[in-house]
Amino acid sequence: MSILVVGSVAYDTIRTPTGEVQDALGGSATYFSAAASFFAPVKIIAAIGDDFSREQLSFLGERGTDLDGLHMMPGKTFRWTGVYNENMNERQTVCTELNVFERFQPHLSEGETHTPLLFLANIDPDLQNRILDQVQGARLIMSNTIHLWIEKKRETFLSTLDRVTVLMINDSEARALTGEYNLLKAGRRILLFGPKAVLITKGDNGVLMVMKDSVFTLPAYPKEEVCDPTGAGDSFAGGFMGYAAQASALNEMTYRTAAVYGSIMASFTIEAFGVERLRDLTRQEIEKRYREFVEITRFQGG
């Protein structure tokens, strides 16, 4: 099955303790597709400015990603500038220029509205709703958000939740959304708004997935060296949706295994700046790390 992703394609300027890049290819849709394209066909819906070189995405095209949904609009491409702290567990957004993204109002084609899998990246919840209005009969819809929308468009964001299957949200966002520090409580609280599953990502502390009748908890793949955490969440989403797209059934065990693939994809992304590591990655490396992950989490009966 193929996956439709609506998100950003961006130029990122990033400084971490290990170095700095300027105007590197980034954006939620880019990371997502770079990760998901190892597993399934992906179609990107995003806006780019007239300063954007489509060639930068040719590595995605080579993996079967459909780039026809890239709307080139007059003006500049979305730009984000961020600086990470010494331990790379916090970052500061120095500058966000929405540029063409601000006027982006995608209309899905007939084929796109019938997509079996949809990922709504951390875009404006009003835009998420407008996409959801157009989609029919999707088997798995995952969405994501950021603090900005929780603060500025809380009600609108909450209104999207009974229209999605899985909400992916990080720990601090889950706490901000619910006022609950305990993540199991926060997850259960979010479930009341309608999603079937709440996937709480905790950076290098792994993932907690809360569903109505079950809980799943997973450590992160331990990494000694981190180069750039940017895009880890969207890469996680790409691994998750990618695995789900080619699974024989969409059930809880599929979501669990998908979360492992999500962790694996995030662990690759953070090894280099931007999407660099995902450019030359191979499915063989992914499967090798999956087996390694199974090994490092194994215990008696587990």
Next chain:
Amino acid sequence: MSILVVGSVAYDTIRTPTGEVQDALGGSATYFSAAASFFAPVKIIAAIGDDFSREQLSFLGERGTDLDGLHMMPGKTFRWTGVYNENMNERQTVCTELNVFERFQPHLSEGETHTPLLFLANIDPDLQNRILDQVQGARLIMSNTIHLWIEKKRETFLSTLDRVTVLMINDSEARALTGEYNLLKAGRRILLFGPKAVLITKGDNGVLMVMKDSVFTLPAYPKEEVCDPTGAGDSFAGGFMGYAAQASALNEMTYRTAAVYGSIMASFTIEAFGVERLRDLTRQEIEKRYREFVEITRFQGG
């Protein structure tokens, strides 16, 4: 096999957002024994003051714990007062009165020196060394420490490390000891001082065990309600050593499974103030939660 534990028996005064207790039974050796005694015979070596009522430990005696190593000394029992913050992820020590513990210089009996398993709780590293001087042929020695010793007796503490099999240390202590924020790096750095394994506990984010040629990572058992986190680490150690004491071999897989039992025991301890939950707990409840833990961590191939 039986386990010898050298640590504290204390009266704790604890305030958490859920309530408060005064002069509740506590201390590292108490929590450790309360957890380990479900699995194996334990002998406690500790000092108590003449204000201590041995009856408080009778529940341990009923589980086969040997209390003959409780040295009653003139003066008051060790007392600790602590206050937890709203989220119970940080605590402030309001007051520590070492009392009789300050003069505690245990001499092990002939039988005690040949203990197959030894747990050195977070006592003064000078005292840890003096115990290690007396012990011969132990098959598994685990130790623990606190920030105080890392700050005040760093070199002495480091000198204990090539005499122990497993160092159990929490994340912030591992970072303080090594200057490394990354816990995998911190664990590898600590390994250089001699222990076979470094078990880094991360509270509700689980455990990372680093050995020379392998890494093991485990999430925590997710809990919605926490009453009092006091003693979670020592209960973890008790579950770990208890499981190891009755395992057929002391190898890496045993340590991994032992870490799961450690997590399970900690998850019970935090359900009530002090050691209360461990008083009426049953082995059946422990095994039930173990199976539940297997279930909530299961994924394809894992």
